[in-house]
Amino acid sequence: MAGEPVNVNEFQELVRQSLPKMYYDYYTGGAEDQHTLKENVKSFRRIIIQPRILVDVSKIDTSTTILGHKTSAPIMIAPTAMHKLAHHEGEVATARGAAACDVIMGLSYMSTCTVEEVASSCNAVRFFQIYVYKRRDITALMVHRAEKNGFGAIILTADTPRLGRREADIKNKMIAPQLKNFEGLISTEYVSDKGSNIEALAAGTFDASLCWKDIEWLKSITKLPILIKGVLTSEDAIKAIEAGVAGVIVSNHGARQLDYAPATISVLEEVVHAVQGKVPVFFDGGVRRGTDIFKALALGAKAVLIGRAVIYGLAAKGELGVKQVIQMLKDEFELTMALSGCCSVDDITRSHVKTEKERFICRM
Ligand SMILES: Cc1cc2nc3c(=O)[nH]c(=O)nc-3n(C[C@H](O)[C@H](O)[C@H](O)COP(=O)(O)O)c2cc1C
Numbered sequence: 460m461a462g463e464p465v466n467v468n469e470f471q472e473l474v475r476q477s478l479p480k481m482y483y484d485y486y487t488g489g490a491e492d493q494h495t496l497k498e499n500v501k502s503f504r505r506i507i508i509q510p511r512i513l514v515d516v517s518k519i520d521t522s523t524t525i526l527g528h529k530t531s532a533p534i535m536i537a538p539t540a541m542h543k544l545a546h547h548e549g550e551v552a553t554a555r556g557a558a559a560c561d562v563i564m565g566l567s568y569m570s571t572c573t574v575e576e577v578a579s580s581c582n583a584v585r586f587f588q589i590y591v592y593k594r595r596d597i598t599a600l601m602v603h604r605a606e607k608n609g610f611g612a613i614i615l616t617a618d619t620p621r622l623g624r625r626e627a628d629i630k631n632k633m634i635a636p637q638l639k640n641f642e643g644l645i646s647t648e649y650v651s652d653k654g655s656n657i658e659a660l661a662a663g664t665f666d667a668s669l670c671w672k673d674i675e676w677l678k679s680i681t682k683l684p685i686l687i688k689g690v691l692t693s694e695d696a697i698k699a700i701e702a703g704v705a706g707v708i709v710s711n712h713g714a715r716q717l718d719y720a721p722a723t724i725s726v727l728e729e730v731v732h733a734v735q736g737k738v739p740v741f742f743d744g745g746v747r748r749g750t751d752i753f754k755a756l757a758l759g760a761k762a763v764l765i766g767r768a769v770i771y772g773l774a775a776k777g778e779l780g781v782k783q784v785i786q787m788l789k790d791e792f793e794l795t796m797a798l799s800g801c802c803s804v805d806d807i808t809r810s811h812v813k814t815e816k817e818r819f820i821c822r823m
């Protein structure tokens with residue numbers, strides 16, 4: 460590839476050429492046949508934008524408010540594990556990139572920098588994602604550390620009672636490093652004789668008995684707002700509201716858990732309808748373009764989370780790459796707004812997009 464990357468896919472290509480295969484496969488891969496992985500991206504392509512013309516778009520405002528935090532765009536960094544495998548500065552570089560772009564940083568429970576290191580590195584608004592360990596005392600301690608270090612919300616990832624089957628990780632015998640957050644608390648170094656060591660780590664530590672009633676437990680140990688990540692059906696959206704969460708995240712974990720789960724953009728609207736505006740609905744999965752962000756907002760998302768695209772920026776150029784990827788997505792989103800006749804995020808409505816089904820009905 461000649462010259463600087465001009466879009467997210469070109470960042471990915473840079474990283475493919477430079478990162479050790481074991482890590483590249485871990486970051487890019489999905490579960491089993493990777494059907495959902497492809498669908499997450501392809502389903503966006505089937506949605507068409509319906510622009511409005513002759514609107515004064517000389518001033519565009521992409522900013523929004525997320526759980527009371529003003530941010531420059533409806534973009535957050537999705538919590539993704541082990542950033543030091545992509546760049547030696549790890550999550551500190553990612554957080555600084557987020558701060559430079561004035562977007563919210565989601566920090567993974569499985570981060571390679573500690574909660575304290577990330578908190579003291581910059582002034583980005585931070586949300587902390589958790590898995591619930593069988594050792595609940597350790598998860599409670601992590602929640603308290605996040606609270607003490609000024610994190611603004613807890614994201615409970617609810618789609619991972621066991622790790623999905625990622626075949627590249629099995630073949631590569633993907634490593635499970637000791638994670639600094641848990642030093643002196645629990646070992647996260649696992650060696651599996653079957654292949655993926657991170658699968659063994661999840662099997663050894665994650666609590667597969669976690670269920671809806673445990674939201675009460677989580678609420679009893681923290682005053683922070685709780686977002687539930689992994690909602691794909693109206694049924695679960697209603698349960699989440701009943702459980703008293705502050706928001707839901709429509710996500711299939713970047714297609715790394717259940718293969719043949721729906722592409723997230725195809726179920727966003729169902730969840731939005733079920734939630735009835737009671738709490739914000741966030742979205743992730745397959746976002747690679749500003750037009751994708753626009754489509755998700757038109758279908759009712761308050762904001763999107765970006766997983767792999769940010770990792771590509773980080774792996775390519777550290778903090779600068781994170782900044783460039785987010786800026787690229789923000790610029791593309793702003794241009795999409797301008798060319799669609801939308802001056803603010805509130806101007807983006809359902810009538811600005813047509814799904815494949817709607818286009819099919821139109822033709823009948
Ligand atoms: C390499 C990688 C690691 C991830 N680690 C976590 C994690 O630790 N916790 C979590 O809740 N989700 C994790 N996810 C899922 C992301 O939060 C997010 O749902 C997904 O990446 C969105 O899809 P996208 O990568 O297409 O943007 C991970 C995803 C990837 C690609």
Ligand SMILES: CCCCC(=O)C(=O)O
Binds near residue numbers: 657
């Ligand atoms: C045991 C590590 C899990 C990290 C994760 O969520 C992922 O790789 O998708």
